[in-house]
Amino acid sequence: MNILVLGSGGREHAFAWAINKSENCQKLYVAPGNAGTASIAENVNIGVSEFDKISRFITEKHIDLLVVGPEAPLVDGLRDYLEDKPEHSKLLIVGPGKVGAQLEGSKDFSKGFMQKHGIPTAASITFTKETLEEAKKYISGLPTPIVLKADGLAAGKGVLICESHEDAFKSISKMLEDEQFGAASKKVVIEEFLKGIELSVFVLTDGKDYVILPEAKDYKRIGENDSGPNTGGMGAVSPVDFAHKGFLDRVEKEVVQPTISGLQKDNIPYIGFIFIGLMNVDGAPYVIEYNVRMGDPETQVVFPRINSDVLDLLVKTAQKDLNNAHYDTISETATTVVMVSGGYPGSYDKGQRIYGLENNEPDTVVFHAGTKKVESDVVTSGGRVLNITGIAPDLASALGKSYKRVNLLCWEDVYFRRDIGQDLLALSRK
Numbered sequence: 001m002n003i004l005v006l007g008s009g010g011r012e013h014a015f016a017w018a019i020n021k022s023e024n025c026q027k028l029y030v031a032p033g034n035a036g037t038a039s040i041a042e043n044v045n046i047g048v049s050e051f052d053k054i055s056r057f058i059t060e061k062h063i064d065l066l067v068v069g070p071e072a073p074l075v076d077g078l079r080d081y082l083e084d085k086p087e088h089s090k091l092l093i094v095g096p097g098k099v100g101a102q103l104e105g106s107k108d109f110s111k112g113f114m115q116k117h118g119i120p121t122a123a124s125i126t127f128t129k130e131t132l133e134e135a136k137k138y139i140s141g142l143p144t145p146i147v148l149k150a151d152g153l154a155a156g157k158g159v160l161i162c163e164s165h166e167d168a169f170k171s172i173s174k175m176l177e178d179e180q181f182g183a184a185s186k187k188v189v190i191e192e193f194l195k196g197i198e199l200s201v202f203v204l205t206d207g208k209d210y211v212i213l214p215e216a217k218d219y220k221r222i223g224e225n226d227s228g229p230n231t232g233g234m235g236a237v238s239p240v241d242f243a244h245k246g247f248l249d250r251v252e253k254e255v256v257q258p259t260i261s262g263l264q265k266d267n268i269p270y271i272g273f274i275f276i277g278l279m280n281v282d283g284a285p286y287v288i289e290y291n292v293r294m295g296d297p298e299t300q301v302v303f304p305r306i307n308s309d310v311l312d313l314l315v316k317t318a319q320k321d322l323n324n325a326h327y328d329t330i331s332e333t334a335t336t337v338v339m340v341s342g343g344y345p346g347s348y349d350k351g352q353r354i355y356g357l358e359n360n361e362p363d364t365v366v367f368h369a370g371t372k373k374v375e376s377d378v379v380t381s382g383g384r385v386l387n388i389t390g391i392a393p394d395l396a397s398a399l400g401k402s403y404k405r406v407n408l409l410c411w412e413d414v415y416f417r418r419d420i421g422q423d424l425l426a427l428s429r430k
């Protein structure tokens, strides 16, 4: 098969890495890709939002399967755009259409969907500029902290956790009146705060059948001990100890099954990933959010644990043939540590030369994110730069592998968290 992966992050390098292992992968392209994908596939200089160029490339190169990494092109209707063209009638696509992508593209839509289908989630109400006074009244009646969510895509920055009512009053005005997040905050979901431990569950579905992939935990804050601003993700671990079988069974029954049947009841065709952000509240699962793609950096620990042909799973999904699909996992733990440019998630330098990429370390994989090749050097080109995945029989040893390789890499102003997985190690000691 000829395959095109869209995106340029660590997630897309992990997709390319997994797909490339399949016997059925003939020619693999990544658009636009990074220096890591360039070493195992052919990078194509097309942006993920350039639908017209993507369509022409698919025709020219006889692409059989398109895998969409990030959410934005899905929310903007890439599948619908391609499906409208007769020349792509045989193209297989992993990624939902515009309506299904609203599960991530609109928090108001996804909360409505969960409420309608009885999927456990935090109580919430959506407000607009016109209902600002009601929003303030609702805030007054909620205990703190209070969660405010911009309705639309806001690059992971649209969720505010307000510690006081004062703070929530100020923030809701900024979001609705001053459109702090542009069009994304024309509507704001205000919801109750859930106290528990977070976990991500990944589902691959053809709209009728599904497989649940290995679960993962990610580390969203920039600072150690989960301090400072949110980022795209600073590290991840899979499996997650506290997600024992009993809990995962509840997730399947109370969340995954009603989600898939809800899509069917609402006549929303869905082919692709559903990444469910969950809170484990005293053993009960609550949905924090849906994403319509894989997680980044979660993919960098989930795919290394799949001991089956990932391309085969993707093709079965796109062909609506997931019935009876099965995959094996390795029993080992995978951990990834994200190395970022100093200053991220604020402003940071680009173009720093990365040293140490030639060093190897057994049972580790370096997934590139914001990197590019400039002559014979690899330089930084984004906030999140490298993901260092380690694989070992237990969490502590996997972390040992990740950090051993991290310590062989450097560039000016590099930063990474030193405490990835430490909370889980402490929990397991209790």
Ligand code: AMP
Pocket (backbone or CB within 6 Å): 122, 147, 156, 159, 191, 192, 193, 194, 195, 198, 220, 277, 288, 289
């Ligand atoms: P999201 O962008 O929806 O993933 O939200 C970002 C982060 O905010 C989540 O990963 C949670 O840590 C936190 N969060 C979102 N909603 C809630 C909630 N209702 N209660 C507690 N924490 C939340």
Ligand code: GLY
Pocket (backbone or CB within 6 Å): 218, 232, 233, 291, 294, 295, 296, 297, 298
């Ligand atoms: N790591 C969180 C995400 O991909 O949204």
